[in-house]
Amino acid sequence: MDLTLSDEQRLLRESADRFVSETYTADHRRKVANDPLGFSADIWKQFADLGWLALPIAEAHGGLGGGAVEVGILMEAFGRGLVSEPYLSTVVIGVSLISECGTEAQKRALLPDIADGSLYLAFAHSERQARFDLADIRTTAKKTSDGWQLDGHKTAVLDGNAANQIIVSARVDDGSGKPGKLCLFLMPKGARGLALRDFPRLGGGRACNLELSGVQLLADALLGNGNDALPAIEAVIDRAMAALSAEAVGIMQTLLDQTLEYTKIRKQFGRPLSANQVIRHRLADMAMQCDEARSMALRAALMADAEPIARSRAASGAKAKIGKCARFVAEQSVQLHGAMGVTEELDIGSYFKRLLAFDTLFGGSAHHYRRHAALGGRAVQA
Structure with a gap:
């Protein structure tokens, strides 16, 4: 290839x-x-x-x-x-x-x-009880005479504070008492019945929590023709994880570059830190983790349009592996910078926080190791 x-x-x-x-x-x-x-x-x-x-x-x-x-x-x-x-x-x-x-x-x-x-758009999907399960949605949408009524709550909506339109996932209540189809709705930010509380995100940017209490939307707010949106949501989140993996690689490479430069100019006992063999070994380990992460991110991108199981395994594999690689590189970078690594004088701490946020967004390494294994079982059965 x-x-x-x-x-x-x-x-x-x-x-x-x-x-x-x-x-x-x-x-x-x-x-x-x-x-x-x-x-x-x-x-x-x-x-x-x-x-x-x-x-x-x-x-x-x-x-x-x-x-x-x-x-x-x-x-x-x-x-x-x-x-x-x-x-x-x-x-x-x-x-x-x-x-x-x-x-x-x-x-x-x-x-x-x-x-x-x-x-500007935002995607309101995560809920408190879901714990990264994309299918666990309790927000409801009821058909009304002139449109839809939405009720429920959403957490950690990325950039929802700035969005003109928020894409909200909800289960259509058909009156049967059973969970309905998962559909998507376009909701304007200032919709009546919407309460928004925004907060700063770890590593930069903002997010918000939403409370939807009888939010009234017009009939054309339904995104698409009302088909079950879960397969599309899974595909889109897999692509988002591939993109986030690439962003994490850029952060890791920057930490490696800055740490390498610092160890060349920082002297201890009359010689640069990089002259010590143990420091060189650590830098080599950091470089290996960056290369492994880059390979996994590229694989996730190349598989973004593959059939669902292969695509999802590639995305979860990248998220799980890069989460561990990123933690290692960030911790080594802070340690090799000494006390300077956590001061505002350097950007090391900011990069570290962004990597911590990456590891949590859409599920951490442990979650995606389990998802990768479960999808592997489904692939074998197929």
Whole structure:
């Protein structure tokens, strides 16, 4: 298999690395941390001008038709800069859900607005009792005379505070007393009956919890034709985990690079730290973990459009393996920097926190080891 990047992919990587290195300075990150949005709206517009928001959108809807590998290239660069813009929630997840579930009219109405940067999306799916089980949804949607009524709660909605539209998952109550089909609804942020409480996320950005008490939506708020959305949700979350894996690789590589540079200039007993063999061994172990993580992230991206079991095993395998690799690299980086590693003078602590958030988002390593094993059993039975 030829894993060499194409000319277009190389240009994307070079432009993304250059933009991130020039824009996402320590001063910029401190400024954005105090922004109520949790990111810069001006930089989001620059993303649109660069074509990054249109990257995974189909050409038929004004996009560039890029795939998971191209998104992974961009996300790895974002990891290097600790980018907090809502690319994951709006572009990776939002665009995928609309593309998978939306009607043609909904795609024509929504996707161009995402591409030009005027529409922010969020996906409200997780609930307190679910514990990463994508099928465990208790939020309900009842059909009314003029639309739908939603009741329930959602937790940890990424970038929900900034979203113009929130895609909400709910089970349709058909009056039978049994759990109904899982469907998706487009809910405007200011909908009556919606209570939103936002909070800062570990490692940058913001998220929110939602309480839905008799939220009234019009009939056209239903995303798609009312088919069961669970298979599409599983596919989209697998793609999101592939993108997050690439972002984690960018963070890990940055920690390795900064630690290597620090051990070259930091002297102890008259010689650089990097002159000690035990330090070299640690750096070599960190480099190996970065390479292993990069391979798993690339595999998840390449399998993003495979049949469901193979796709999900690749995504869970990457999430589980990279979670452990990332923890090792982050801990070694902090330790080799000594007390400086946890001060605000260096960015090491910020990168560490972002990796901790990565390990928890959509399930930690233990959860995905179990999912990977269970899917393996299903593949054998098939």
